[in-house]
Amino acid sequence: xxxxxxxxxxxxxxxxxxxxxxxxxxxxxxxxxxxxxxxxxxxxxxxxxxxxxxxxxxxxxxxxxxxxxxxxxxxxxxxxxxxxxxxxxxxxxxxxxxxxxxxxxxxxxxxxxxxxxxxxxxxxxxxxxxxxxxxxxxxxxxxxxxxxxxxxxxxxxxxxxxxxxxxxxxxxxxxxxxxxxxxxxx
Numbered sequence: 001x002x003x004x005x006x007x008x009x010x011x012x013x014x015x016x017x018x019x020x021x022x023x024x025x026x027x028x029x030x031x032x033x034x035x036x037x038x039x040x041x042x043x044x045x046x047x048x049x050x051x052x053x054x055x056x057x058x059x060x061x062x063x064x065x066x067x068x069x070x071x072x073x074x075x076x077x078x079x080x081x082x083x084x085x086x087x088x089x090x091x092x093x094x095x096x097x098x099x100x101x102x103x104x105x106x107x108x109x110x111x112x113x114x115x116x117x118x119x120x121x122x123x124x125x126x127x128x129x130x131x132x133x134x135x136x137x138x139x140x141x142x143x144x145x146x147x148x149x150x151x152x153x154x155x156x157x158x159x160x161x162x163x164x165x166x167x168x169x170x171x172x173x174x175x176x177x178x179x180x181x182x183x184x185x186x
Contacts, residue, residue: 009073012138065135068106072113085185092176100172101128102135107179108142121146126175129156
């Protein structure tokens with residue numbers, strides 16, 4: 001198990017449990033429960049717990065992102081990659097606004113897991129705020145770990161101050177398509 005990634009997931013989930021947004025708090029508790037069960041060697045129970053996220057969150061919530069992070073915490077990059085690919089290829093269709101940002105956070109997490117910190121840094125800065133609570137919290141946490149939280153939050157603040165300006169979404173979509181091509185998934 002990759003201990004630093006477990007710590008990252010737990011810290012991100014803890015941020016969610018204290019969220020002022022009602023839908024975020026149960027997501028944080030579910031992630032913490034899942035990670036706890038992974039730590040004691042019950043990955044199937046952990047994934048079953050994560051699967052319950054849909055009842056707590058918005059109808060378009062797809063637990064692929066949380067599952068990818070849980071598998072990264074276990075050191076199971078093969079399975080994590082399946083969930084990252086699922087979310088990323090759907091995000092590239094533009095079906096849900098901002099989903100490309102979630103996918104970029106997952107690609108950054110995968111790069112960080114592989115100690116490709118320069119790539120993780122580039123990807124997390126391209127991510128933007130994200131749409132799913134887990135991606136939002138984990139993106140901020142990863143930016144802190146990479147030492148770029150100020151750059152990350154300033155880009156998000158700029159994006160949020162101009163809600164009708166699609167530049168943030170365009171930046172993450174372009175980065176997502178480039179990352180899909182880099183992985184040979186385009």
